[in-house]
Amino acid sequence: MNEFELIEQLIRGFGDLTEADFIETGAGDDAAVFTVPTDQQLVVSTDTLVPDVHFPAAAPGELVGYRSVAINVSDLAAMGAEPLGMTIALTVESLDGDWVERFAHGVAVAAREFKVKILGGNLARGPLNVNVTIHGVVPRGEALLRSDAQVGDDIWLTGRLGATTAYLKNPAMPQTSLEALLSQRDTCATARYFLPHPRADFAVRLREFAHGAIDISDGLASELAHLTKGSQCGASINLDRLPVWQGEKAVEVLGPDDSYELLFTANRSHRMQILEVGCATDTPVVVIGNVTSDQTVSYSLDGERVSPRPGFDHFS
Amino acid sequence: MNEFELIEQLIRGFGDLTEADFIETGAGDDAAVFTVPTDQQLVVSTDTLVPDVHFPAAAPGELVGYRSVAINVSDLAAMGAEPLGMTIALTVESLDGDWVERFAHGVAVAAREFKVKILGGNLARGPLNVNVTIHGVVPRGEALLRSDAQVGDDIWLTGRLGATTAYLKNPAMPQTSLEALLSQRDTCATARYFLPHPRADFAVRLREFAHGAIDISDGLASELAHLTKGSQCGASINLDRLPVWQGEKAVEVLGPDDSYELLFTANRSHRMQILEVGCATDTPVVVIGNVTSDQTVSYSLDGERVSPRPGFDHFS
Numbered sequence: 001m002n003e004f005e006l007i008e009q010l011i012r013g014f015g016d017l018t019e020a021d022f023i024e025t026g027a028g029d030d031a032a033v034f035t036v037p038t039d040q041q042l043v044v045s046t047d048t049l050v051p052d053v054h055f056p057a058a059a060p061g062e063l064v065g066y067r068s069v070a071i072n073v074s075d076l077a078a079m080g081a082e083p084l085g086m087t088i089a090l091t092v093e094s095l096d097g098d099w100v101e102r103f104a105h106g107v108a109v110a111a112r113e114f115k116v117k118i119l120g121g122n123l124a125r126g127p128l129n130v131n132v133t134i135h136g137v138v139p140r141g142e143a144l145l146r147s148d149a150q151v152g153d154d155i156w157l158t159g160r161l162g163a164t165t166a167y168l169k170n171p172a173m174p175q176t177s178l179e180a181l182l183s184q185r186d187t188c189a190t191a192r193y194f195l196p197h198p199r200a201d202f203a204v205r206l207r208e209f210a211h212g213a214i215d216i217s218d219g220l221a222s223e224l225a226h227l228t229k230g231s232q233c234g235a236s237i238n239l240d241r242l243p244v245w246q247g248e249k250a251v252e253v254l255g256p257d258d259s260y261e262l263l264f265t266a267n268r269s270h271r272m273q274i275l276e277v278g279c280a281t282d283t284p285v286v287v288i289g290n291v292t293s294d295q296t297v298s299y300s301l302d303g304e305r306v307s308p309r310p311g312f313d314h315f316s
Numbered sequence: 317m318n319e320f321e322l323i324e325q326l327i328r329g330f331g332d333l334t335e336a337d338f339i340e341t342g343a344g345d346d347a348a349v350f351t352v353p354t355d356q357q358l359v360v361s362t363d364t365l366v367p368d369v370h371f372p373a374a375a376p377g378e379l380v381g382y383r384s385v386a387i388n389v390s391d392l393a394a395m396g397a398e399p400l401g402m403t404i405a406l407t408v409e410s411l412d413g414d415w416v417e418r419f420a421h422g423v424a425v426a427a428r429e430f431k432v433k434i435l436g437g438n439l440a441r442g443p444l445n446v447n448v449t450i451h452g453v454v455p456r457g458e459a460l461l462r463s464d465a466q467v468g469d470d471i472w473l474t475g476r477l478g479a480t481t482a483y484l485k486n487p488a489m490p491q492t493s494l495e496a497l498l499s500q501r502d503t504c505a506t507a508r509y510f511l512p513h514p515r516a517d518f519a520v521r522l523r524e525f526a527h528g529a530i531d532i533s534d535g536l537a538s539e540l541a542h543l544t545k546g547s548q549c550g551a552s553i554n555l556d557r558l559p560v561w562q563g564e565k566a567v568e569v570l571g572p573d574d575s576y577e578l579l580f581t582a583n584r585s586h587r588m589q590i591l592e593v594g595c596a597t598d599t600p601v602v603v604i605g606n607v608t609s610d611q612t613v614s615y616s617l618d619g620e621r622v623s624p625r626p627g628f629d630h631f632s
Contacts, residue, residue, distance in 0.1 A: 024357060025461060029546075030394040030531060031361035031452075033459045038354045041340060044435055045347035046403040046449060050442030078346040087362040089447045119360055126366030127443035131405045133362060136347075143349045145341055215346055230345075 003123055006095055010104050017111050017118045023085065032119040034085065040137035042084075045075035049130040055194070056171075057128070061099040062178040063194045064130060065106025070196045071217065072134040073114045074260040077203035078215035080144040081136030083116035090121065091129040103130075106178055114200050142207050144264065149212030149231035153265035153291040156210075156274065158199050158283050161220060162248035164258045167193035189245050196260035202283040203262060209273050213264035221254040221297075221308035223263055228297055231265075237289035239301040251301060254308035265291055319439055322411055326420050333427050333434045339401065348435040350401065356453035358400075361391035365446040371510070372487075373444070377415040378494040379510045380446060381422025387533065388450040389430045390514035390576040394531035396460040396523035397452030399432035399516060406437065407445040419446075422494055430516050458523050460580065465528030465547035469581035469607040472526075472590065474515050474599050477536060478564035480574045483509035505561050512576035518599040519578060525589050529580035537570040537613075537624035539579055544613055547581075553605035555617040567617060570624035581607050 001009070011018060011027045018026045025033040036042050049068050051057035069086065076083055088107060092100060100123075111118060116134065166189035174181050174190060184191040198215075206213070212231050216223040228235050239250040266274060271287070278285035299306050317325070327334060327343045334342045341349040352358050365384050367373035385402065392399055404423060408416060416439075427434060432450065482505035490497050490506060500507040519529070528547050532539040544551050555566040582590060587603070594601035615622050 024457075025459060029462050030391045031359045031397065031459075033357050033359050033395065033454070035357050035456070036352045041349050041351050042358065043347045043349050044403060044449075044451070046405045046436065046438050046447070048405045048407055048438050048440045048445070048447065050407055050440050053441055075346045079349065081347065087360060087449055089362045089364045089449075091364055091366055091445055120362065122362050122364050122447075124364045124366050125369055126445060129364070129407055129442060129445040129447075131362070131364065131438075131445075131447040131449075133360075133403055133405075133447075133449035135360070138349070140351070141340075143341060143347075146345050 001095065006100065007123055013104060014108060014118050017108055020117050023117060023119065027118060027120040034119065036137060039139060041140050041143065043076055043079050043081035043136040043138055043143060044133065045072060046131065046133040047072050047075065051128050056173065058173055059194065061102030062106035065103040066110045066178060066195055068130045068132045069107055069110035069114065069116065070198050071260055072132045073116065073200050074196060074198035074215045074217065076134055076136040077199045077262055078144065078213050079138065080142065080203050080207035080210070080213065081138045082204050083114050083200060084135045084137055085117040085119040086132050086134040087119050088121040089131040091124045091126045093125065093128065109178060114198065138207070144207060144210050144213035146212055146214045146227045146230035149227055149233055149265040149291050151233055151291050151293045153211055154268055154271065154287045155235055155237065155289040155291060156264050156266065156285055157261060157288050158202065158285050159197065159259055159261040160243040160245055161257050161259055161261065162245035162253035163189045163192035164256060165248050165253050166245045193258050196258055198260055199262045199283055202277060202281040205277045205281065206264065209270040210264045210266045213262060216257065216261055216263050219255040219257055220263065224297055227263065228295065232295065234292040234294040235289055235297045236292050237299045239299055239306065241286060241288045243284065243286060251306050251308065317411065322416065323439055329420060330424060330434050333424055336433050339433060339435065343434060343436040350435065352453060355455060357456050357459065359392055359395050359397035359452040359454055359459060360449065361388060362447065362449040363388050363391065367444050372489065374489055375510065377418030378422035381419040382426045382494060382511055384446045384448050385423055385426035385430065385432065386512045386514050387576055388448045389432065389516050390512060390531045390533065392450055392452040393515045393519035393578055394460065394529050395454065396458065396519050396529065397454045398520050399430050400451045400453055401433040401435040402448050402450040403435050404437040405447040407440045407442045409441065409444065425494060430514065454523070460523060460526050460529035462528055462530045462543045462546035465543055465549055465581040465607050467549055467607050467609045469527055470584055470587065470603045471551055471553065471605040471607060472580050472582065472601055473577060473604050474518065474601050475513065475575055475577040476559040476561055477573050477575055477577065478561035478569035479505045479508035480572060481564050481569050482561045509574050512574055514576055515578045515599055518593060518597040521593045521597065522580065522590070525586040526580045526582045529578060532573065532577055532579050535571040535573055536579065540613055543579065544611065548611065550608040550610040551605055551613045552608050553615045555615055555622065557602060557604045559600065559602060567622050567624065
């Protein structure tokens, strides 16, 4: 099968994932043509995944495909945006075997879960590299920005941290299907490490209440520093309140973590509403600290100040 | 300099290329937020460039940067779309030296030439890989599709073919600056090979007259086959009319070529208007054949039928 035949087969396989009322021309032309609702703004993010940096090189195609979509959905969630469609640019050494088809299966499973359509893509030959550029929408002016945290706000976190730390203590390639692994994502660190759980539905309902927001793809410590810098404020975090995977310690899970959870701030008056949104969308969410005016970030545990591990820098 | 510092420096260096009235939140947050004019549709294309497939691995960063933008602009031109903004996802082995800065310079030069803003990007570590996802706009329903060619239409081509064929006979890495090379792009095959000249202004004005359109990134023969298949028609091409680079032969330049010219069809009644648009935008344009009803593509030269070289398949 040549490149063009494979692309045609992949598009056929995606079926209704390439079709929607808002898509006028989808995968197959030089570009996709679609309509953005007039009262909405477009939110666009791009993320690249490289083997042995963003996933183990030996990971099955379906896990890489699912993960590629999920981490991009997480970027939209951090803006409070609703997913619309994405382009997928895949670079692979060879079309031999079924890696590309398995990758496409993982993409399709995630696309259905997060209600994001496939607008188009690109297939090139070279060292494995996956790029997804995702498009979502928010009502005009309502995007959640990392510059909007306000002094006195609660600082909230979804989910639990430490999947990466737990997985790396005992790394093994999952032997189960994508579907089986997905069912364990909230209880098994290995499943969570491979399959992030972006907080898409939660984030859309959060727009009404949250101020600043960011996803913690590079680790809580690093991302909180971005949030406080962007909002020209500080933060005080109580690590006794931080939810961590069983067997892990709060102070050790503040660095790179693959949980892709959401960190956000909101006025104290909205505590009950935010907990209700969490319940309605099956999203664990907890206050872990508050925004301060002093432009520094401090962490406490058992009443003492502690220092976190540094965040993730691909080039360090 | 670490990853985050470099990204901040690059964004500062891009200056007003990251700012526009339509951009509410640009590079620096989890995602970009922007507004699409209400009477316009969004046109999105993604293209990946890999060393020794899409450019020589030894090519200077600024040539790769310029080229990455230009070939994406060409995809928009093939839809008749006006460039709006793009995301750039760069994967590089190392931040040592100034390759990334030179790449960014090439991106900036192309972004200014084609009036496309920089919405955001991603920087990852791994084997060199460049992905650009570009966004443009067309008035609702006016995109030029590869499915809209009509039997009896003239088939038009912009520019000349054969830059790749000419360059590969005598390949050498350009030693001049990007700016010097750009000034030779329409006269020197080496310059054209490295720096495609997408027909952005021409394409926007062409919308009024053209039916089907496609850019010939994979070679005229291959792309004409896509166009006729998409429009369920055939084509008859007179190679005596094909403009080629000096010293090249028409029958040898129908395969992979880096000219990224525009192939389109239009009713014969619009010949004068199309030639006028060509003059107004400094775009050479000529009729090379016509659309037929028989679903085959034939080429003639000196009154005889000839066979073209096959198109480009990355995996063949």
